[in-house]
Amino acid sequence: MRSAQLTAARKIEIAEREPLSAGPGEAVIGVEYAGICGTDLALFTGNYPVPLPLVCGHEFTGRVKSVGPGVDARWVGRRVTAEINNTCLALGRAPCTACRRGLPGHCLNRTVTGIIQQDGAFAEECAVGGGCLHEIPETVDSLAAVLTEPLAAALQIFEMTPPQTSDVVVVLGPGRLGILIVFAAALRGLTVYAVSRSGMKRSRALDYGARETFTPEESHDAVRQRTEGLGADIVVDATGNPDGLGQALGLVRPRGTICCKTTCGLPETGLDMTRLVVNEIRVQGSRCGPFSPSLKLIESHQDRLKALITSIRLLTEAQSALESAFREDKVVLAIDR
Numbered sequence: 001m002r003s004a005q006l007t008a009a010r011k012i013e014i015a016e017r018e019p020l021s022a023g024p025g026e027a028v029i030g031v032e033y034a035g036i037c038g039t040d041l042a043l044f045t046g047n048y049p050v051p052l053p054l055v056c057g058h059e060f061t062g063r064v065k066s067v068g069p070g071v072d073a074r075w076v077g078r079r080v081t082a083e084i085n086n087t088c089l090a091l092g093r094a095p096c097t098a099c100r101r102g103l104p105g106h107c108l109n110r111t112v113t114g115i116i117q118q119d120g121a122f123a124e125e126c127a128v129g130g131g132c133l134h135e136i137p138e139t140v141d142s143l144a145a146v147l148t149e150p151l152a153a154a155l156q157i158f159e160m161t162p163p164q165t166s167d168v169v170v171v172l173g174p175g176r177l178g179i180l181i182v183f184a185a186a187l188r189g190l191t192v193y194a195v196s197r198s199g200m201k202r203s204r205a206l207d208y209g210a211r212e213t214f215t216p217e218e219s220h221d222a223v224r225q226r227t228e229g230l231g232a233d234i235v236v237d238a239t240g241n242p243d244g245l246g247q248a249l250g251l252v253r254p255r256g257t258i259c260c261k262t263t264c265g266l267p268e269t270g271l272d273m274t275r276l277v278v279n280e281i282r283v284q285g286s287r288c289g290p291f292s293p294s295l296k297l298i299e300s301h302q303d304r305l306k307a308l309i310t311s312i313r314l315l316t317e318a319q320s321a322l323e324s325a326f327r328e329d330k331v332v333l334a335i336d337r
C-alpha cells in the first residue's frame with residue numbers, strides 16, 4: 001500500500017507500507033480520489049503543527065475494502081466518502097461528554113482523518129470510523145463527490161447562522177472553499193457579493209451566483225452603498241489569511257455576524273476589539289458540515305461543481321501537487337491510477 005507521508009515541513013515521501021486492517025469500529029477504504037484543501041496546505045507548511053509523519057488528505061472518495069468488528073459487513077464494496085471526525089459514536093464506543101451532549105464534532109477522544117492522529121487519504125488505503133461512511137449515490141461520480149466534505153463545510157455556515165432570505169452575504173476570498181460558499185448562499189436565494197484581489201476569482205464568483213464582486217479596496221464603499229450605509233448582514237472570512245477577520249469587521253453591519261472559515265494556523269493580529277464590541281458583532285466559527293445535503297446538492301449540480309477542480313494529479317506527484325495547490329484552486333489526487 002503506497003502512501004504520501006508528510007515527514008517534515010514541505011517534504012512528502014512516498015512510502016510502501018503493509019495493507020491496513022480494520023480495527024474495531026473501523027472501515028478500510030481503497031481511495032479513488034483525494035482533494036487538497038487549505039488545511040492540507042497549512043499542515044504541509046507547518047503553520048498548522050501536528051506530530052509527523054502524517055498522511056494528509058481528508059476529502060476523498062473510494063470503495064470500502066474491509067470492515068472491523070462492529071461495522072455492518074454490507075458496507076464492503078460500496079462506493080463512499082467519509083466524515084473526518086472519528087468519534088466515540090463513529091467507532092461504536094462508549095460516548096464521551098461531548099458525544100453525549102450532541103457535540104460529536106468536538107468528541108474529546110476523536111482522531112481526525114488526515115489531520116490529527118489518523119493517517120488520511122493521500123494513500124491507496126485509509127481507515128475511518130464506520131459511522132463516518134456515506135454511500136455515494138449511483139448518479140454521482142466519484143470525482144464530483146470529492147467535494148462533499150468542503151461543500152458540507154460551506155453549508156455548515158448556514159447551519160450555525162440561519163440567514164433571513166433578505167440577508168446580504170459578503171464572501172471574502174472566493175477561492176477553493178469560498179466559491180462553494182458563494183454557490184451555496186446564492187442557491188438559498190441570498191444576495192451575495194464576493195471580494196477578491198484576483199480578477200479570475202471575481203469573474204468565477206459571478207458565474208457561481210455572486211450578484212457583484214469587488215476588489216478589497218473597493219469593498220468597503222461598495223458594500224455600504226448597497227446596504228444603505230449599514231453594512232452586510234453576514235460576512236464570511238474564507239481568505240485563509242489571519243487578517244481576514246479584520247477585513248470582515250469593516251464590512252459587517254451592527255449586530256451582524258462574521259462567519260470564520262480560515263484555518264491557516266496563524267494568529268490574528270491587530271483586530272479592532274473596540275469596534276467589535278461597540279457594533280455588537282457576533283463572531284461564529286464553523287467547521288465540518290452535514291454530508292447528506294451536500295451529496296444532494298452535488299447530485300443536482302455535479303457538472304458545475306466538478307468544473308471547480310483545476311487539475312488531477314497522481315499520488316506519486318503529491319509533493320508537486322501540494323506545491324501547485326498554493327497557486328491553483330482545487331487540485332485532486334487520482335490515487336488508484
Ligand SMILES: [Zn+2]
Pocket residue numbers: 037038039040058059149150
Ligand atoms: Zn479540507
Ligand SMILES: [Zn+2]
Pocket residue numbers: 087088089095096097098099100104106107108109110
Ligand atoms: Zn466522543
